[in-house]
Amino acid sequence: MKTKVARRHQITIPEEIRKMAKIAVGDILDISYKHGKIQVEKIDENWDKVMKETRGAWRKHPVFKEMDDAVEIVNWMRGKK
Numbered sequence: 001m002k003t004k005v006a007r008r009h010q011i012t013i014p015e016e017i018r019k020m021a022k023i024a025v026g027d028i029l030d031i032s033y034k035h036g037k038i039q040v041e042k043i044d045e046n047w048d049k050v051m052k053e054t055r056g057a058w059r060k061h062p063v064f065k066e067m068d069d070a071v072e073i074v075n076w077m078r079g080k081k
Contacts, residue, residue: 013040041071 003011013023021042023029028043051069058064058073067073 001014001017003014005011013021017023023042030039030041030043032039032041051071054070055068058067064073064076067076
């Protein structure tokens with residue numbers, strides 16, 4: 001699905017995508033840029049708390065120790081870069 005960058009560099013998330021992702025006015029979205037791609041992810045209320053509590057939990061794992069957080073680990077396991 002395509003969208004256009006408007007004035008002030010804003011974009012509109014198409015209605016179909018908003019409905020599938022259950023995005024509503026006031027929701028918090030995390031936007032990042034990794035490996036040449038812009039990623040937008042809806043943040044649940046407790047997500048930041050969980051990320052802070054689990055940061056560094058995998059430091060002794062032979063593969064995951066180099067990854068920043070659980071999101072990066074899940075993306076790696078799904079084959080996403």
